[in-house]
Amino acid sequence: MLRGAFLRVTRPRVAVLAAVHDHPHADTQSILGVVRQVLGEVSQQTVYDVLHALTDAGLVRRIHPPDSVARYESRVGDNHHHVVCRACGAIADVDCAAGTAPCLTPADDHGFAIDEADVVYRGLCPDCSTERVTTRVR
Secondary structure, eight states: OTGGGTOOOOHHHHHHHHHHHHSTTEEHHHHHHHHHHHHSSOOHHHHHHHHHHHHHTTSSEEEOOTTSOOEEESOOSSOOEEEEETTTOOEEEEOOOSSSOGGGOOSOOTTOOOOOOOOEEEEOOHHHHHHHHHHHHO
């Protein structure tokens, strides 16, 4: 993947790319922790630099859900969205509605050539929904 994106293959790049693939929607600190388990000591700045390079190359996508730090995912090249749990912060991918993508057709595009839309659904994940119901029953 790195060579295909014309990036040099380095141990930090391989480790960061693997961490993002293995831990979708992870934040930088979580990725840093995984990379340090694989490589030993690596600087936070190195991980930031690699994430930036991978994002610029289109190998990972940076998302910034409301009320959250930036997250990274390996699902790129499609216009999917996310659902975020209000209680625990869990994040999951949500595909666009079937058929035409209404999220790409704004009421007024102001002359922009739109190629992507960010939609964030918010609610409670199954675990937190169950926990709230159980808490109320007691």
